Amino acid sequence: MGNTVTKFGVFAADELAGTWEVTTSERCTADEAWAQAARAIDMLGAPEPASAILSCVVPSLAEVWRSALGKLCGTRACVVGPGLKTGIRMRYDDPSEVGSDRVADAVAARETYGAPVVVVDLGTTTNIEVVDESGAFVGGIIAPGVALGARSLTAAAARLPMIELRAPERVIGRSTRSAMQSGVVLGEAARIDGLLDAVMDELGTDAPVVITGDGAAQVAALISHDAAVDETLTLRGLHHIWLRNRR
Template sequence: MSRLLTVDVGNTTTRFGLFSWTDDAPELLGTCELTTPARITSDEARIQAGQALAAMGAEPTQNAILSCVVPTLTDAWRRALADLCGVRALVVGPGLKSGVRMRYDDPAEVGPDRIADVVAARAAYGAPVIAIDLGTTTNFEVIDAEGTFAGGIIAPGVALGARSLAQAAARLPMIELRAPENVIGRSTQAAMQSGVVLGEAARIDGLIDSIADELGDGAPVVLTGDGAQAIAALLRHETVVDETLTLRGLALIWQINRKKR
């Protein structure tokens, strides 16, 4: 049985997934998360990947696929995975098949994590479907009834919003990212939590409504990423929380492209 290492390098967090491989579908064996540094060498990336594999109770694999939204880190991770696995890792981007038709002006602009979310959401939940990924940015990915990637929405994430407030306004502090007891805050911290956390939930609800109006179809909503469970509890819309959506999407993209190797 072969194994596959999926690596999703985000602006804030780097997520690893270990999959076993059969002829039918990948099976997720374990996950690990590490903080994404501002800079990394290929040796440091190789050590991080080795630590992640050890945390998941696995030896280095012979297959790997990389999604990296930080261009300055991509080459180091590409070389690190080649050294660790002994073969060239697939890197999600132009030239790699996704199996999904894209109605986007320039498909090369679509981030690799977004592509992975689209592939996994369509495979797991059918079409149409809306996938929302919470991270440094809040990304909406919309798949229409024909299974085509219709486009999406990119907005500042919860943590980025809170950090921007604290940095731009001298009298505003950094806050804990949790929902306050009341919408009307009776302290600066509670008022900021209402604006940032409850405001994010209200924005997501409103955008889901707007997408439904434009799409013309009722679509299930899948939530993934940082704090997805907590945000889902605040939404008016019914959602499915899928914490491993992106990693599974990477595994499916590897499956589509493995015959080319």
């Protein structure tokens, strides 16, 4: 569960069988959450799940969704957080501060691409997660996401419209919309490139880069760093963590 979108993934025989997305609701009851999860299962044509694991970055909704998933599966759902085994060492000043989505990204990236590895996760925020050569999570970067940047422009400047988040044909915009697209979309790509350069310098090595989240393919095509696009990285990370904690 992210701030903007909630993603469901159904695994069968340790393989991701399907995914489903809904808009994250700021408020909902456990029954409403159960109905959303049950609909996702139904739309995917999946059998009734036997267990569940939850990553939630909205603290007020974590217990609501844990209850809903417990009702759906008939057993208590795992929630990524303190006390759950992840299999990855946390070299972070306060590991409890690390969002569960960031942990899942780091786990899946290391399992899939080895170490070191750097993840760029595009969502409400743009997160960069860094796993060092020893396979430990050493921290990362949190910045406003591209959609948040576009909304902020429109909200703060009365004459600036909402724009489609796509790259313009040229850097120098010849209309307000294309100028904004250049600043927001190409600016985001340039920022990611610059931050990746700094991360590699600090790591002392060129690590593989993995991009996930909203618009991952578009951003991967715009940056100068070679990057793998992996849309299901976070869900697979949750599955890896579930495997370590199943009873």
